[in-house]
Amino acid sequence: xxxxxxxxxxxxxxxxxxxxxxxxxxxxxxEAELVWHKETSLPDYDLIIVPGGFSFGDYLRxxxxxxxxxxxxxxARLAARGSLVLGICNGFQIxxxxxxxxxxxxxxxxxxxxxxxxxxxxxxxxxxxxxxxxPGQVLRIPxxxxxxxxxxxxxxxxxxxxxxxxxxxxxxxxxxxxPQDAPNGSLDNIAGVLNERGNVMGxxxxxxxxxxxxxxxxxGRGVFLSLLEAASGGLKR
Amino acid sequence: MTDIxxxxxxxxxxxxxxxxxxxxxxxxxxxLELALFGVMWSEHCGYKNSRALLAKLPVDGxxxxxxxxxxxxxxxxxxxxxxAFKMESHNHPSAIEPFQGAATGVGGIIRDxxxxxxxxxxxxxxxRFGEPDDPRVKRLLNGVVAGIAAYGNCMGIPTVGGDxxxxxxxxxxxxxxxxxxxxxxxxxIFRGQASGPGNLAMLVGARTGRDGIKGASFASEELSDHxxxxxxxxxxxxxxxxxxxxxxxxxxxxAGLVVxxxxxxxxxxxxxxxxxxxxAGNGLRLDLERVPLRxxxxxxxxxxLSESQERMLLVVEPRRAAEVEAIFEKWDLQAAxxxxxTDDGLFAVRLHGEVLAAVPAELLTDKAPVYVRPxxxxxxxxRLRQADLSAVPxxxxxSGLLLRLMAAPNLCSRRWVYEQYDHxxxxxxxxxxxGDAAVLRLPDSRKGxxxxxxxxxxxxxxxxxxxxxxxxAEAALNVAATGARPLALTNCLNFGNxxxxxxxxxxxxxxxxxxxxxxxxGTPVTGGNVSFYNEYDGRAIQPTxxxxxxxxxxxxxxxxxxxxxEPGDLVVLLGRTLxxxxxxxxxxxxxxxxxxxxxxxxxxxxxALNALLPQAAAxxxxxxxxxxxxxxxxxxxAECCFPLDVGVELDxxxxxxxxxxxxGESQSRALVSLAPGAFQAFQDLAAxxxxxxxxxxxxADHGRLTMRCNADVLSLELAELKxxxxxxxxxxxxx
Numbered sequence: 001x002x003x004x005x006x007x008x009x010x011x012x013x014x015x016x017x018x019x020x021x022x023x024x025x026x027x028x029x030x031e032a033e034l035v036w037h038k039e040t041s042l043p044d045y046d047l048i049i050v051p052g053g054f055s056f057g058d059y060l061r062x063x064x065x066x067x068x069x070x071x072x073x074x075x076a077r078l079a080a081r082g083s084l085v086l087g088i089c090n091g092f093q094i095x096x097x098x099x100x101x102x103x104x105x106x107x108x109x110x111x112x113x114x115x116x117x118x119x120x121x122x123x124x125x126x127x128x129x130x131x132x133x134x135p136g137q138v139l140r141i142p143x144x145x146x147x148x149x150x151x152x153x154x155x156x157x158x159x160x161x162x163x164x165x166x167x168x169x170x171x172x173x174x175x176x177x178x179p180q181d182a183p184n185g186s187l188d189n190i191a192g193v194l195n196e197r198g199n200v201m202g203x204x205x206x207x208x209x210x211x212x213x214x215x216x217x218x219x220g221r222g223v224f225l226s227l228l229e230a231a232s233g234g235l236k237r
Numbered sequence: 238m239t240d241i242x243x244x245x246x247x248x249x250x251x252x253x254x255x256x257x258x259x260x261x262x263x264x265x266x267x268x269l270e271l272a273l274f275g276v277m278w279s280e281h282c283g284y285k286n287s288r289a290l291l292a293k294l295p296v297d298g299x300x301x302x303x304x305x306x307x308x309x310x311x312x313x314x315x316x317x318x319x320x321a322f323k324m325e326s327h328n329h330p331s332a333i334e335p336f337q338g339a340a341t342g343v344g345g346i347i348r349d350x351x352x353x354x355x356x357x358x359x360x361x362x363x364x365r366f367g368e369p370d371d372p373r374v375k376r377l378l379n380g381v382v383a384g385i386a387a388y389g390n391c392m393g394i395p396t397v398g399g400d401x402x403x404x405x406x407x408x409x410x411x412x413x414x415x416x417x418x419x420x421x422x423x424x425x426i427f428r429g430q431a432s433g434p435g436n437l438a439m440l441v442g443a444r445t446g447r448d449g450i451k452g453a454s455f456a457s458e459e460l461s462d463h464x465x466x467x468x469x470x471x472x473x474x475x476x477x478x479x480x481x482x483x484x485x486x487x488x489x490x491x492a493g494l495v496v497x498x499x500x501x502x503x504x505x506x507x508x509x510x511x512x513x514x515x516x517a518g519n520g521l522r523l524d525l526e527r528v529p530l531r532x533x534x535x536x537x538x539x540x541x542l543s544e545s546q547e548r549m550l551l552v553v554e555p556r557r558a559a560e561v562e563a564i565f566e567k568w569d570l571q572a573a574x575x576x577x578x579t580d581d582g583l584f585a586v587r588l589h590g591e592v593l594a595a596v597p598a599e600l601l602t603d604k605a606p607v608y609v610r611p612x613x614x615x616x617x618x619x620r621l622r623q624a625d626l627s628a629v630p631x632x633x634x635x636s637g638l639l640l641r642l643m644a645a646p647n648l649c650s651r652r653w654v655y656e657q658y659d660h661x662x663x664x665x666x667x668x669x670x671x672g673d674a675a676v677l678r679l680p681d682s683r684k685g686x687x688x689x690x691x692x693x694x695x696x697x698x699x700x701x702x703x704x705x706x707x708x709x710a711e712a713a714l715n716v717a718a719t720g721a722r723p724l725a726l727t728n729c730l731n732f733g734n735x736x737x738x739x740x741x742x743x744x745x746x747x748x749x750x751x752x753x754x755x756x757x758x759g760t761p762v763t764g765g766n767v768s769f770y771n772e773y774d775g776r777a778i779q780p781t782x783x784x785x786x787x788x789x790x791x792x793x794x795x796x797x798x799x800x801x802x803e804p805g806d807l808v809v810l811l812g813r814t815l816x817x818x819x820x821x822x823x824x825x826x827x828x829x830x831x832x833x834x835x836x837x838x839x840x841x842x843x844x845a846l847n848a849l850l851p852q853a854a855a856x857x858x859x860x861x862x863x864x865x866x867x868x869x870x871x872x873x874x875a876e877c878c879f880p881l882d883v884g885v886e887l888d889x890x891x892x893x894x895x896x897x898x899x900x901g902e903s904q905s906r907a908l909v910s911l912a913p914g915a916f917q918a919f920q921d922l923a924a925x926x927x928x929x930x931x932x933x934x935x936x937a938d939h940g941r942l943t944m945r946c947n948a949d950v951l952s953l954e955l956a957e958l959k960x961x962x963x964x965x966x967x968x969x970x971x972x
Contacts, residue, residue, distance in 0.1 A: 012568065013477050015393025019664045036567075052662075054391040057477025113386045115659045144390075144659045209661050214678060214793070216667070 004046035004231030006032040009075065009091075011066045016052035016088065016208065023208035024049070027224040037069040046231040047084045048075055050091030052144070052206060062105060062147050063093035072098055084128055084231050085200040086223070089145055092192075092202030101195055101202045102160065103152035108145070109185030115144040117217075118183055120191050120205060121171040124164050127194055128230035129201045132222040138175045139168075139219040141205040148184040148204040150193070160193060168192035168203055244268065248275025249458075254606055261600050269586065269594045272538045273601060276504040277511060280769050283605030286735040287767040290609070290748045298761040300724055306516075308352040308429050308499060310763020311421070312725045314789060316682050319423035321355035324363075324416035324690065324729045324785040326768035330471040331413040335380025339413045340388040340474040341546055346417040347392060348500030351483050352549065354427035354490045355419025358663060359677055360389050361690040362399040362415045363729070363783040367408030369646050369969040374403075377411050378970055384474075385415070386657040391476035392483070395666055396658035397675035400691035403646040404831070406698075409773025414729040414766075416690050416785040420679070427490055429499035431513035431521050431552045434580035436496055438510070438521060439558065441565055441572040442482040443547040445506075446531035448472045450542050459734055459772040478547040478570075485568040486549060492564070494557045501548040507541045507601075509550045510576075511584045515602035520579035525588045527575045537593050541586060552578060612745055613738035621699055624832035626818045630896035632827060635944075635951035638900065639871045640961055645826055648868045649965035650879075671880070672799035673715040673864050676790065685793030687721035690785040693867070696835035698779035699820045701743045703835050705750035705782040707904055710843045711866055712786035713758050717847040718862040718907055720797045720854030721788030723758060728765040728784050733777025735769045743780045744769075751782055757840040758847060760786060779831075795854045799863040799876065801883040801910050804938035806860050808887060809916070810870065810931040811846060811923065812906030813839075816893045822868045823900035836903045843905040845926045850907065853922055858915045865906035871899040871944060871951060873908045878942055879959050887934035888945040895949035910936060 006024060010017045017034060024032045032049070035042065055066035066072070072094075079085050079100055087095035095101040108114060117140050125135040133139070152160070160166050168191040170182040182189045184204070192203030207220030245255040248271050258274050259265055266274060280286055296304040302319055303311035309323035327342025343360060350357045362385055367374040389396045394417070431438070448471075489495055497517070499509045506523065514521040525540050535543070551572075553561050558574060565572035579585070584598040632638055642648055655670040667685065668676035674689035689712050697704030713723040728751065733740040755762055771778040790796055801808075818824050819833025853859050865873040874885060891898040911919055916932075923930045933944075943952040 013391070013480055015391075015480070015662055019662065022664055053393060054477060054480070057391065057475070057480075059477065112383070113390060113657045113659070115390075115661065116656050142661055144661060146390075206661075209664065212664075214667050215661075215664060216669070 002232060003030055004228065006030065006047045007035045007045045008032050008049045008051055009035050009037060009071055011037045011055035011069060013055045013057055014051050014053035016206065020049050020051045020208050023211040024224055026212050027221050028228045035071060037071045039074065040070045042074040042078065044081065045078060045083055047227055048078060050085065050087040050094055052089030052091060055090055055094060062090060063097035066094045067098040076100060079200050082199055084227060086129060086227065087202035088206055088208065089204055092204055095200060095202045100200050101193055102156050103150050103193065105147050106149040106151050107147050108149055113146040114183050115142065117142050118205060119171050119173050120168040121175050121177060123166045123169055127167060127198055127201065129223055129226050130167055131229060132226040136175060138171060138173065140210065140217055141207055141220050142209045143183055143205045145204055150186040150190045152187060157188060163196065165194040166190055167194055167201060245271055248272050249279055250275050254278060257606060261604055262596060267594065269538050270596050272542060273507050273594060273596065276507055276542060277601040278605040281503050282508050284767060285605045286608050286610060286769060288607050290745055293748055293752045294762040295752060295756045296761050301761050301763055302423060303426060305762065305764045308349040310727060311353060311426055312763060313423055314679065314684060316684065317423055318679060318682060319421050319426065320418055320686065320787060321350050321353040321421060322416065322418035322727055322785065322787060323349050323764045324414055324727045324783065325766045326729050326731060327413045327415060328410060328731065328768055328771055331381055332410055334471040335377045336384035337473050338471055339381040339384035341472045342413050342415045343385050343388040344474045344476065344479050344546055345502050346415045347394065347479065348549065350417045350419035351486055352429060352498050352500045353421065354425050355421035356487060357394045357417050357419040358665060359688060360394050360396045360415065360417045361688060361785060362396065362413065363690045363692065364401045365407040365412035365694060365781060366403050368403055368405055371408065374408065375970060375972055379972060381411065381413055382654050382657055388474055388476045390659040392480050393662050395660045395662050397660050397666055398670050398689055401651055401654060402694055404694060404779055406779040410771045410778050412731050412781055414783045416727065418688060418787065427495065428497055429513050430497040430517040431519050431578045432496050432517045434519060434578050436578045437553050437555055437558055437574045438523065438576035438578065439551040439553050439561060439572050440528060440575045441549050441551060442570060443475065443478050443545055444529045444531040445540055445543045446545045447535065447539060447543065448545050450539055450544065459770045472544050472546050474546050481568045481570055482547050482549060485565050485570055489561050489564050494561050495551050495553055497552040499550050501550060503544065505541065505543045511598050511601040513550065513552065514584055514598035520581045520583040520585065520598060521576060522579050522585040522587060523576035525586060527573055529571050529573050537586065537588055610735055610741040611738045612742040614742055615739035621832040622834050624819065626824060626833045628827040629818050629823045629900055630894040632896060635895065635899055635949060636953050638823060639875065639951060640953060640958060642823060642826055642868050642872060643875055643958055644961040644965040645822065646969055647822055648872055650963050651966065652963065653966040653970060667793060668719060668796055668798060673718040676719050676793065676796045678793045683792050685790035685796055687716040687719045687788040687790065689715040690783060692781050692783045694779040694781040695820050695831045697747060697782055698831060699835050701746035701780060702750035703838060705747035706754035707835065707838055708782050708784045709751060709754035709758060709760065710838055710904060711864065712784040713760055713847050714843065714864045714905065714907065716786055716788030717850040718797065718799065718864050720795045720851050721790045722851050723760045723786060723788045723847055725763050726755060726760045726784050726786040727763055728782060729768065730765065731768045731771050731778060731781040733772045740777055747780060747782050754840060758844055797854050797859050797862045800861055800880040801877045801936045802860045802881065804883060804936050806910040806936045807913055807916050808885060808933045808936060809909050809911065810906060810933050811909060811928050812842065813903060813929055814891045814893055814898060814901060814906065815903045816897045817901045817903045818897055821900060821902045838904050845928050846905055846907060849923055849926045849928050853919055858919045859909050859911050861910045863908045865908055866902060869900040869902050874944065875942060875958055877908060878955055879962065882955060884937040884939050884941045884955055885934060886937040886943050889931055889933045890947055891931065895946050898946040899944065899951055
């Protein structure tokens, strides 16, 4: 196994970029490189994290401007090549705007920003992003967003469900899923989804925020450990 | 004394002040110069009514690297690390336009922090509103919290704490006091000085527009019903622009490209330019045609007084200018050379080479008149001390009273507020909001930093000297409760019109109390802000001396949460409980009145407790520690039970009435839980420091909160109490 080469993309207004570098290091012992959004040519990274924040101030619509940054054509190129791409929060929003992931993220149901721990149920534990979790495992991971309600056409939703591409659902602490468990009003309680090929995932919750004991929990570590394994060649894509 | 209406009037100067300008200048100032004096000598910029008294505050200590007078104070944290922190008010803008007013308050204080070369790491805020049953108050509450959230969240700076109180005195004049703390290397403190004649002045960040013109003067007047037309005085914030400005600024500072810098806040280019020149003893010449404008046709005085947000003034050596421009270009920001440092001491404004104004910088910054106003003890002061305080002791339905109290606006859960703030970004928040103080871990260090901000406004009103001292003592105890040693403080002093002798008496008394407590508790004042004229239609607010205080944990792993951890632990009360119900939440709930003398403060006991708690934490004797304050012992117990749903079975005696035992707010008390095996060692430690202990009972697994004091019983189902506490604020805030 070789160490995966990892990048964290920095847009103007990204604010979880350094947090992801820090948690990636804390969990895997490896470094990740910060990549500026104006880059037009990237080396063949094995893993690219598109971090949270307010890229371009979230003006116009979350992620709508960031998708035109030069680096995004490189992210698309590497995704097509089979590199792993993880979008967290604003990163998820950017990946949906870039059509690398289905659906769209809309204003929270109660119209307020929400920052708190939520419980998630692992719906697909065989992906490159979740292999370290058990199917149905309940995780405690924070959300922090104003526009996190995932939405899509019923056809898209059905396709995701049929192809096992719903990765996380908001749930009650006992693992049961009902609409009030989604803090943002997400369709079908969806918190994270995969692309068709299974190498691009977006999620609204922040696994990097609970990846060290001192922060109050480690349920987020599994995402990074799964990625480490997959990007090191442990998983076939 | 009646003032003659002259050209100075529109700039907020009195006839006497104008005469002083003429005398100092040796000539009559022109209109633009008059405008410069008007804003620089306003209370907001010149502190003319407060400067003399503020000199009483203790500002020195071995930990202080930078005291008052700069953009922010700086204290040493050891290991080559330092913290820059400061607090400021944005009360009037928030009263007129709550979302933008609060947002730009946050933006301003953040700029003060990165102007010192520090990376902003955490924010706090202390808020005051009228009673929330008023729809106007609901709108203010929602707007202010959303505005703070919008700005801080976008910046990626966690908002980790603060306080919130409701009182009718704030109905038309809410308080928004925002604090920010940043981390920097202790050998890399930057200052707002225009050093080196010949160096360039560069204006960076947003373009200059017409917003917020004369905001500083507006802050120095009372509010009234006719203030809707002052909305154009309120600036509009752009947190995205500020995020870029912050990153670019930190990048140029890291590269060592800047001699001095300052943010543009109140009075915009005028105050930042004059202050930077004044501090360095130099002059500064500005060429206004070089200032990037948002729109055509701004007049020179508009450019000089604009309070457009997200701008900084840098002083740069000419040979470095190109590098500075390149970094700002990377962040898609403008950096324009707008002037030069001179050696003639003059703050000069030119337009296409024509000199429009030229006055010695020090006249603007250091020669504002200093007023020590007449003082008069307010009529209410003695009257309210004579209050009948029997309502609580005679109430007897202790369970019912606690249930109502925990759902009261001042005591219910603040979750509705802090869940709108991103309080985790940055991955440093290791004790989250909701406890006594937030705790941050420090990068590349074992240490931790505790932060809090707050004040009991009612106590400051009832007895300003005692109330201000109590605000310091409680903030220090909040920090000590987490296991940290109190280190230093900043403050925001909110009062009514200082020209009213009764208000000025409140202010003078409060300064004395603040000074005395800060000195005795070893927490020097590293900076602060005074906000006068907090009145609405002639009614002054309850004076509020908000204290922002930080403390240091030598080992962040020793941090102590405020809540009970598990059943079977011993619960111990520290400190002395006296028959003190004056100014209490319970008395107000039952009578609707703020009255009676606030509880006494023994600063020696406070200091002993502040030393005991970190020591006990370091010995790992404590499972939890919470200060006993608003709502008294019963409220403190409830707050310790809620987070992990741990019940209690307490049975104890105290030498006071049951009402005072449950709901009295005697100061310098803390509620701790500890494993039974740790009790003896802890008691010995407390005894050695002269801190009285009372064993109250144990935590329990039965889901009830039961307290027996003397012959009286208070007992409630925890779930019912928690529901009342949790649901109250969302319900009160609902529009």
